[in-house]
Amino acid sequence: xxxxxxxxxxxxxxxxxxxxxxxxxxxxxxxxxxxxxxxxxxxxxxxxxxxxxxxxxxxxxxxxxxxxxxxxxxxxxxxxxxxxxxxxxxxxxxxxxxxxxxxxxxxxxxxxxxxxxxxxxxxxxxxxxxxxxxxxxxxxxxxxxxxxxxxxxxxxxxxxxxxxxxxxxxxxxxxxxxxxxxxxxxxxxxxxxxxxxxxxxxxxxxxxxxxxxxxxxxxxxxxxxxxxxxxxxxxxxxxxxxxxxxxxxxxxxxxxxxxxxxxxxxxxxxxxxxxxxxxxxxxxxxxxxxxxxxxxxxxxxxxxxxxxxxxxxxxxxxxxxxxxxxxxxxxxxxxxxxxxxxxxxxxxxxxxxxxxxxxxxxxxxxxxxxxxxxxxxxxxxxxxxxxxxxxxxxxxxxxxxxxxxxxxxxxxxxxxxxxxxxxxxxxxxxxxxxx
Numbered sequence: 001x002x003x004x005x006x007x008x009x010x011x012x013x014x015x016x017x018x019x020x021x022x023x024x025x026x027x028x029x030x031x032x033x034x035x036x037x038x039x040x041x042x043x044x045x046x047x048x049x050x051x052x053x054x055x056x057x058x059x060x061x062x063x064x065x066x067x068x069x070x071x072x073x074x075x076x077x078x079x080x081x082x083x084x085x086x087x088x089x090x091x092x093x094x095x096x097x098x099x100x101x102x103x104x105x106x107x108x109x110x111x112x113x114x115x116x117x118x119x120x121x122x123x124x125x126x127x128x129x130x131x132x133x134x135x136x137x138x139x140x141x142x143x144x145x146x147x148x149x150x151x152x153x154x155x156x157x158x159x160x161x162x163x164x165x166x167x168x169x170x171x172x173x174x175x176x177x178x179x180x181x182x183x184x185x186x187x188x189x190x191x192x193x194x195x196x197x198x199x200x201x202x203x204x205x206x207x208x209x210x211x212x213x214x215x216x217x218x219x220x221x222x223x224x225x226x227x228x229x230x231x232x233x234x235x236x237x238x239x240x241x242x243x244x245x246x247x248x249x250x251x252x253x254x255x256x257x258x259x260x261x262x263x264x265x266x267x268x269x270x271x272x273x274x275x276x277x278x279x280x281x282x283x284x285x286x287x288x289x290x291x292x293x294x295x296x297x298x299x300x301x302x303x304x305x306x307x308x309x310x311x312x313x314x315x316x317x318x319x320x321x322x323x324x325x326x327x328x329x330x331x332x333x334x335x336x337x338x339x340x341x342x343x344x345x346x347x348x349x350x351x352x353x354x355x356x357x358x359x360x361x362x363x364x365x366x367x368x369x370x371x372x373x374x375x376x377x378x379x380x381x382x383x384x385x386x387x388x389x390x391x392x393x394x395x396x397x398x399x400x401x402x403x404x405x406x407x408x409x410x411x412x413x414x415x416x417x418x419x420x421x422x423x424x425x426x427x428x429x430x431x432x433x434x435x
Contacts, residue, residue: 002257002283003310007323019327021239021268021308021376029220036191037199037224044201051192057167060187062203067169067185072178075171086366087139087176093368094143098151101387108396114403120394126156126205127390128197128229129182130212133162133189137170140365144372144385145212146180152390157182158205160197162189190214194221198229211235211389213372216266232389234378239268239308240331240360241324241349244282245317246275247337252356253278254285256333259360261301261309262293268308269301270329272320279311321345328379331360350379401435 005014040047045062052060079087108118129145131138142159149157159182163169167187177185186204188196194214198221200206211232214222222231240260244253253271261269273279286305290298314320321342324332328348336342339354346352350373353363364371374382399407408427415423 002286002305004279004283004313005310006313007319008315018268018270018308018312019377021237021266026216026220026223029217030224033191033217033220033224037195037221040192040195040201041199045203048188048192048196048201048204051190052188055162055192056187056189057163057165059167064167065186065188065203067174067183067187071169072174072183075169075174076178078171079175083139083172084175087143087172087179090140090366091143091147091176091179093366094147094370095151097368098148098370098387101148102151103391106396108398112403113406114400115406116396116398116400116403118396120396121391122394123153123155124208124390124392125154126158126207126209127154128205128207128210129157129159130193130197130210130214130218131159131161131173132213132215132218133170133173137172139170139172139176140371141213142173142176142182143180144370146177146182148370148385148387149390150181152387154390156205156207157184158197158207159185160188160193160204161185162193163187189218191217191221194218194225194231198225198231209389211372211385213238213375215264233372233374233382233385234376235372235385236375237266237268238263238331239329239375240270240333241327241329242269242271242333243320243324243336243342244271244273244275244278245336246278248273248275248278248335249356250278250281251285252359253282253335254289256335256359257282257286257305257309257311258289258293258301260331261304262297263300263304265300265303266308267300267304269305270309270327271311272314272323273311274314274316274320276313279313283311317342324349328374328377330373330375330379331363333358333360348380350374350382350384404430404434 036051049060103121106120108116110116127149131141161169169187196204197207197210209230209232213235219236225231238260242253242256257269257271260267271282290301325348330350332349333353335356351363351369363369370384370386372385412424412427
């Protein structure tokens with residue numbers, strides 16, 4: 001049965017391990033990432049091709065790294081109409097949500113007589129999007145990354161995604177990218193993809209920002225390349241908390257516990273409840289549901305739920321909420337009797353999904369809210385991917401003659417206090433130079 005951990009009886013080491021998730025293993029990946037990054041920094045395309053051949057597809061050359069128009073056309077023919085329709089509906093909702101996020105380009109307000117202040121919003125010039133593939137294909141991730149970048153107005157959008165061993169990018173992902181308006185797609189994954197976009201080579205364009213979910217090696221590469229490029233939000237192995245009480249249907253709780261756990265052996269699925277009866281029933285149902293999964297997905301669930309996940313039994317709903325706020329999950333599903341009554345108490349979560357009709361897959365694919373979320377506890381300080389990831393704000397100030405008269409003495413006084421004589425002189429002398 002899925003393990004049940006009583007919070008009050010957990011050792012500090014057990015609790016720390018649960019909270020660290022798979023980030024516990026990132027130290028082992030840093031040395032590998034450093035070697036690959038150093039080689040790509042030194043050798044450019046030659047370094048990229050070496051590792052693409054080793055990890056992605058053996059036939060890689062500089063000439064076939066980029067997806068061609070013929071490959072896009074082939075993908076359109078290969079994807080079944082039902083899949084296309086699903087991608088299109090998801091695209092419409094995702095686009096609608098992100099278009100609603102767009103701020104005014106210029107905001108300028110008179111905050112005092114003759115004193116105008118505000119900001120100008122400008123898209124970043126280039127963005128690199130990482131779309132994983134390893135354990136499956138992810139056209140949904142392609143949409144979640146491409147749509148906000150395009151809506152924000154990024155001029156140069158570059159995607160890196162691992163191909164199969166024949167050098168073919170998953171067709172549905174290409175259909176999704178084309179629908180979103182992105183055509184610059186490169187066939188490389190992992191460390192070599194992150195390093196290629198961060199450093200730039202003869203073939204792989206250098207970008208200003210990289211975002212997208214990675215495995216532990218990609219996360220290690222991002223950590224090492226911080227400072228070379230903006231590496232975006234920490235988006236590593238999947239994780240979720242299913243918050244339940246005694247009224248929750250244990251079958252639904254068990255089903256949803258497996259959702260993120262099936263992503264991989266480093267994923268963390270947690271069910272948190274104060275109901276011992278619910279915990280025991282959900283554990284049994286989760287075992288039954290796992291038997292219906294393909295062996296490889298079942299193995300992922302079993303590994304993750306016995307290492308980074310499981311069922312946490314608390315003493316009260318309040319303690320459950322305290323635990324989840326401290327854990328700060330990527331995905332939070334609220335299945336208690338009155339989800340809205342606890343919404344205000346939830347402080348740290350990448351996304352909050354309310355009620356039994358809003359399971360994680362609906363948000364992952366088609367509600368429209370972005371499913372690229374902070375992991376590893378970073379929901380305490382990071383937000384989901386949005387148009388804001390691809391926009392920068394520039395402050396604007398404008399003083400009329402009246403405004404300068406109102407603020408000049410204040411600025412001069414503070415400049416003199418902080419011992420900046422040139423600052424003070426720029427104010428003082430200006431009074432004699434302007435009407």
